Amino acid sequence: MSIDHIVLGLISLNPCSGYDMKMEFEQGGAGMLSALSFGSIYPHLKQMEQDGLVAAVQADENGRRKKVYELTAQGWEELSDWLEQRPAYPIPMRDDLLLKMLFWGTAGEEREKLITHLQVRRTESNDLLNYIRDWQSNGKSFVDEYTELVLTYIQTRMEAELNWIEKAIEQLKGEPHLPVQDPHWLSVLQKARKNRALMREESTQEE
Amino acid sequence: MSIDHIVLGLISLNPCSGYDMKMEFEQGGAGMLSALSFGSIYPHLKQMEQDGLVAAVQADENGRRKKVYELTAQGWEELSDWLEQRPAYPIPMRDDLLLKMLFWGTAGEEREKLITHLQVRRTESNDLLNYIRDWQSNGKSFVDEYTELVLTYIQTRMEAELNWIEKAIEQLKGEPHLPVQDPHWLSVLQKARKNRALMREESTQEE
DNA sequence: TGCATCATGTAAAATGTTACATGATTGG
DNA sequence: CCAATCATGTAACATTTTACATGATGCA
Numbered sequence: 001m002s003i004d005h006i007v008l009g010l011i012s013l014n015p016c017s018g019y020d021m022k023m024e025f026e027q028g029g030a031g032m033l034s035a036l037s038f039g040s041i042y043p044h045l046k047q048m049e050q051d052g053l054v055a056a057v058q059a060d061e062n063g064r065r066k067k068v069y070e071l072t073a074q075g076w077e078e079l080s081d082w083l084e085q086r087p088a089y090p091i092p093m094r095d096d097l098l099l100k101m102l103f104w105g106t107a108g109e110e111r112e113k114l115i116t117h118l119q120v121r122r123t124e125s126n127d128l129l130n131y132i133r134d135w136q137s138n139g140k141s142f143v144d145e146y147t148e149l150v151l152t153y154i155q156t157r158m159e160a161e162l163n164w165i166e167k168a169i170e171q172l173k174g175e176p177h178l179p180v181q182d183p184h185w186l187s188v189l190q191k192a193r194k195n196r197a198l199m200r201e202e203s204t205q206e207e
Numbered sequence: 208m209s210i211d212h213i214v215l216g217l218i219s220l221n222p223c224s225g226y227d228m229k230m231e232f233e234q235g236g237a238g239m240l241s242a243l244s245f246g247s248i249y250p251h252l253k254q255m256e257q258d259g260l261v262a263a264v265q266a267d268e269n270g271r272r273k274k275v276y277e278l279t280a281q282g283w284e285e286l287s288d289w290l291e292q293r294p295a296y297p298i299p300m301r302d303d304l305l306l307k308m309l310f311w312g313t314a315g316e317e318r319e320k321l322i323t324h325l326q327v328r329r330t331e332s333n334d335l336l337n338y339i340r341d342w343q344s345n346g347k348s349f350v351d352e353y354t355e356l357v358l359t360y361i362q363t364r365m366e367a368e369l370n371w372i373e374k375a376i377e378q379l380k381g382e383p384h385l386p387v388q389d390p391h392w393l394s395v396l397q398k399a400r401k402n403r404a405l406m407r408e409e410s411t412q413e414e
Numbered sequence: 415t416g417c418a419t420c421a422t423g424t425a426a427a428a429t430g431t432t433a434c435a436t437g438a439t440t441g442g
Numbered sequence: 443c444c445a446a447t448c449a450t451g452t453a454a455c456a457t458t459t460t461a462c463a464t465g466a467t468g469c470a
Binding site (some may be wrong): 013015031034099111163 | 215217273280297300301307311321353355360370384385401
Binding site for chain 2 (some may be wrong): 448450451
């Protein structure tokens, strides 16, 4: 997969300009699956035009100069080739909240703070879920059978996340659990390690 | 969030070397949330040592030279600061399969091929799910209450995905649906656009 | 008139990956 | 003894974002 394929796909839905694409990423449906900046979009379009994948038509919409791109035969070809290729398995999502939770215990952070993080996430995910629900019946966007399946996927994923958040918050409001599995006694050693580091700091400052 | 924070977190779990971290990303639990290469890990560790966030101890494990890193007081501090900061909302996941589905209709691809893609994905996701289930009771890895919640999250997400795949395959085996929402008649215009592009190609070749 | 939005583009800076170089040790 | 794995590191390369430059139009 590459940016070029996403660009090709967007144009296949509807001929559009670089600016239109950016809007699609920021406010449209494509934004849920990818993000792209102007500094990336324009040079790519330029290159793709040189390669004969897309063709620009100088269009003037409401008197505003605009370069609207359409796919060439070669562009349709390339898009089709990509679609048929076996999709790459998604690379791990770098999720700040989850990553923090992984280290929450050893760093000895307060449970209350983590609950707050989860509540914030709940609000944000809920907003996004509502946005997607609106989106597929907003009367403006193109939604075919395949798009609908993608939207269902994202909704399902969001709903599963919200359920999990609810349960996680409930659990964290209760008493802390002991480690489930800790064959090397890391949770025990960890406190000593941290204290040692802090001690060393003190003695250095005393010098 | 940055790589430094992930590195700090990994060391907080257990003092380790650059090589250990890579292994953790490839085969351990951290790999589900992030990926990192040697070319990224080593320079970062070097920089972080200079900045006083970590300290290297020349350790020899089984006669093999090894640089094991431990957090300094400043390192613990920095980790703690990051953990308390409001987590960034995860950036859109660039999922090849979903992206392809978004463009499947306009490109006029065959439904059978998409079903195959979904079946492959089902197998891969199923393998990953089994791996995670094993992981939390493999007798080797550290799993505390927070880690367990993260693992539950990933499992929930995977199960939701597998359910969705099942339903999607069923639907695609049936008759195609008409677009749910298409205010600008894109699906109608699209065929003409593609044909026009292909025609132009032919006439060019004839010259 | 002046600010927000539309619209395109470039160059510098940041960031990360791939490929390579190096060398020790374990196990078949 | 030779291949695989352990282990660290660098430099070239690829890619992307950020910041900046430019200019037109709509509207208050």
